[in-house]
Amino acid sequence: MDGYIKELTNIISNGSMENTYKMSWIRSIVETCEKQPKKTIHFDELSPLIFKYYWNQSIFFNLQQGPSIKRKPKIQQLVEKQIRKYKSKHGTQPKTFIKVKDKIKIPVQQISTVLTLDVSWRFLIVGKDKFNIYECDKEKRTIRILKPELIKEYSDILYQLINYRWTQKLEDIDGSPRISKKVRGVDREKTPKRKNLKPFHKFLDYENPSKKCFITGDKIPELEITVDHVIPWSYMYSDDLWNLVYVQSGLNSSKNNRLPNEEMVDKLEKRNRRLLKLLKKNNIQNKHVGELGISIKNNYVRHHWTGFRG
Numbered sequence: 001m002d003g004y005i006k007e008l009t010n011i012i013s014n015g016s017m018e019n020t021y022k023m024s025w026i027r028s029i030v031e032t033c034e035k036q037p038k039k040t041i042h043f044d045e046l047s048p049l050i051f052k053y054y055w056n057q058s059i060f061f062n063l064q065q066g067p068s069i070k071r072k073p074k075i076q077q078l079v080e081k082q083i084r085k086y087k088s089k090h091g092t093q094p095k096t097f098i099k100v101k102d103k104i105k106i107p108v109q110q111i112s113t114v115l116t117l118d119v120s121w122r123f124l125i126v127g128k129d130k131f132n133i134y135e136c137d138k139e140k141r142t143i144r145i146l147k148p149e150l151i152k153e154y155s156d157i158l159y160q161l162i163n164y165r166w167t168q169k170l171e172d173i174d175g176s177p178r179i180s181k182k183v184r185g186v187d188r189e190k191t192p193k194r195k196n197l198k199p200f201h202k203f204l205d206y207e208n209p210s211k212k213c214f215i216t217g218d219k220i221p222e223l224e225i226t227v228d229h230v231i232p233w234s235y236m237y238s239d240d241l242w243n244l245v246y247v248q249s250g251l252n253s254s255k256n257n258r259l260p261n262e263e264m265v266d267k268l269e270k271r272n273r274r275l276l277k278l279l280k281k282n283n284i285q286n287k288h289v290g291e292l293g294i295s296i297k298n299n300y301v302r303h304h305w306t307g308f309r310g
Contacts, residue, residue, distance in 0.1 A: 004147050005154050007131045012161050015126050019066035019073045021119045023166040024050045029145070030162070034155040037148035043120070043141040047111035052097040054079040056186035059094040061234050063182065064174040074114050078107045098189050116141055163187060175307060178237045185237070197227035200244050203288060207275040214245035214267070224249040230260050230268050235308045241288040242272050242295035265305050272296055
């Protein structure tokens, strides 16, 4: 491997990180070089890319990019502000940045300022060493990359390393389940896809054959039957029998990733014990039933509810 790329991978792997800024910064540089290798790049060109990364991770999974929920990194605050504006005008359905970029205002100058003050020059420093990957001109808000063509050549490797380091940091500061899958789930403009939950009906019907709404207790009209995640899918990023219940469709959409209260958690725990007993009584054995048993033994409902509650 070329010495220049070795130095760059060393920075990505070993540089100190208070938040995820450095990974968003170098990712934007790699993406820019991949599309059009050039030596001089203005921070205003990198800012929309960084906004895109945080938009996708925030709107789908609400990932925390810094160690304090009360004092979030400035760029994350800027992105979340635009997400709130977007949702107020266009609804709560999450969409990737590429699909909504014409409907939102990217605070390019504010992001560029953060890059100037906190990120661009610090990225090059690892311990007592400063590496010469690019020359930084904070006054002009530009960097001059020494070997952009080489960054393009190794872009696939660099993306994987950046995602790995980004995931490591998120595991420390966010702590939600399946971080690596979430990062990959919105990588390169992917849209996280939800699976069809209809196959779970056959299991849920053993405990709730009348299909009564988990929230209201009322029987659900046939055309309004949906399966819902009690602890939101955006946090769990998985479909687990122990977390799925029947809910009337309107209530499902209105719940919109809200935190379930303790009464709902108690209700789900009791439901799971009844459901497992009925499935065993009917000799139903597969991975979903096994996972249900493990979830009860390891107290998954309360554990993940506490984690989501933060």
